[in-house]
Amino acid sequence: MADGLKLRLPATSANLGPGFDALGLAMDFALEIEARESDLFSITSTGRNVAQTGDVDDSLVLETYRSVLDGQGIDPVPLHLDLHNEIPLGMGCGSSAAALVAGVMLASHFGNLGWSKHKVLTEASLREGHPDNVAACVLGGLTVSLMTAEGEVDALSIHPPVDWPLLVVMPDSSLSTKKARAMLPESYSKADTIANVQRVAMLTAAFAQGRGDLLSRAMEDRMHQPYRAPVCPLLPFLLPLAGSRGVLGVALSGAGPSVLLILESGHQEAAKDAVGMILRESGINAEVIVTTIFAV
Numbered sequence: 001m002a003d004g005l006k007l008r009l010p011a012t013s014a015n016l017g018p019g020f021d022a023l024g025l026a027m028d029f030a031l032e033i034e035a036r037e038s039d040l041f042s043i044t045s046t047g048r049n050v051a052q053t054g055d056v057d058d059s060l061v062l063e064t065y066r067s068v069l070d071g072q073g074i075d076p077v078p079l080h081l082d083l084h085n086e087i088p089l090g091m092g093c094g095s096s097a098a099a100l101v102a103g104v105m106l107a108s109h110f111g112n113l114g115w116s117k118h119k120v121l122t123e124a125s126l127r128e129g130h131p132d133n134v135a136a137c138v139l140g141g142l143t144v145s146l147m148t149a150e151g152e153v154d155a156l157s158i159h160p161p162v163d164w165p166l167l168v169v170m171p172d173s174s175l176s177t178k179k180a181r182a183m184l185p186e187s188y189s190k191a192d193t194i195a196n197v198q199r200v201a202m203l204t205a206a207f208a209q210g211r212g213d214l215l216s217r218a219m220e221d222r223m224h225q226p227y228r229a230p231v232c233p234l235l236p237f238l239l240p241l242a243g244s245r246g247v248l249g250v251a252l253s254g255a256g257p258s259v260l261l262i263l264e265s266g267h268q269e270a271a272k273d274a275v276g277m278i279l280r281e282s283g284i285n286a287e288v289i290v291t292t293i294f295a296v
Contacts, residue, residue: 002077004036005109009101010294011087012094012136013168013260017219017251018199024094024136024143025260026294027166029086031098033061035106038080047085054083060096064103064127069111077110090174092254097133100124122153131155133254140296142207159295162210165268167261168253168289169275171234180255183227192222215249215262216242225252232256237282238275245274 010026041062045054056062061081069076087095101124108115115123121138125131125147135145135155145155203218205211219242229235235252238259242250246267253260263271268290279286 001037002110002112004034005106007031007033007035007102007105009033009098009137010094010140011291012097012133013092013251013253013258014094014132014136015221015224015251015254016142016203016260017221017225017249018196018203018223019132019144020196020221020223021130021132022144022146022200023203024132024134024145025166026136026140026143026296027093027168028292028294029289030294031087031095031102032084033102033106034082035079035110037110038078041078041080043081043083045081045083045085047083048087049085049089052089053085060099061103061106064100064124065106065110067127068104068107068113068123072107072111072113074111076107079106079110088170088174088258090176091170092175092252092256092258093168093170094133094137094254096177097124097128097137100127101134101137118153121155122151125153126151138296140294142204142293144204157296158204158207160207160210160293162212163265164212164248164293165263165265166291166293167263167268167271167275168258168291169234169238169261169279170258170287170289172285173257175231175255175257177255180228180231183231184224185227188223196221196223212248212262212264219249219251219262221251224255228252228256232259233282233284234259234286237278237284241271241274241278246270247274 125134131145135143139157141157141159206214241247
């Protein structure tokens, strides 16, 4: 019988504006799991979205665990999971990436596969379809990732040399990634493509050097945010905060509908007050999470 396993998989925010399917940022709230072998599959769930995360028959964590081991020709041993979830589902905060990484790591441990971090990252990315959230979940910090046509994943993690607090602003209603992707065009103009390439390069360099003064412009996007704005009502109200009130940069969190704000250190209260005023004036109900960048 294998020893039990404890996991803490952070929430993640992908894209950060121009880094579509390439950039991800780990945030310090998480999916936490304690797993042990059992006679039957079972879950004790606390935290957010308990009905979904505690459903054994519809658990992405357990589905992934079983699927990985089936693919290796190994009979999955039943597990009991004590699960505490802080990541809201369907809000652009990487809930599916965390569940996929958890399932792959459980399979590696209880199936005695001995997979490396890179193998876990690659397997979970293939199941997600893109590596941005998965890379941030596995590596922490800001991650830059790519997936080859053959399904190989390369990823690097950058930790800014300064402390940038984060705000995640979540509206009442969720948005499926499938619906958000369906809103995007099949092709882009040369001007929009060049603009995004320039900004994602500057954004990556700004993180590496701790240049918060560059984030406002570097997080501008022409490839997905303009097309998703109609179903992400917070975005047009919060984008103008970039570069003021202690807010360094603003972007959709992943596919939305949540919005990520990167803040100057020490300006959390000023930024929260500014967001609160905008929410009141717009009549939009939303939850505000104050968090930080997660380092593995």
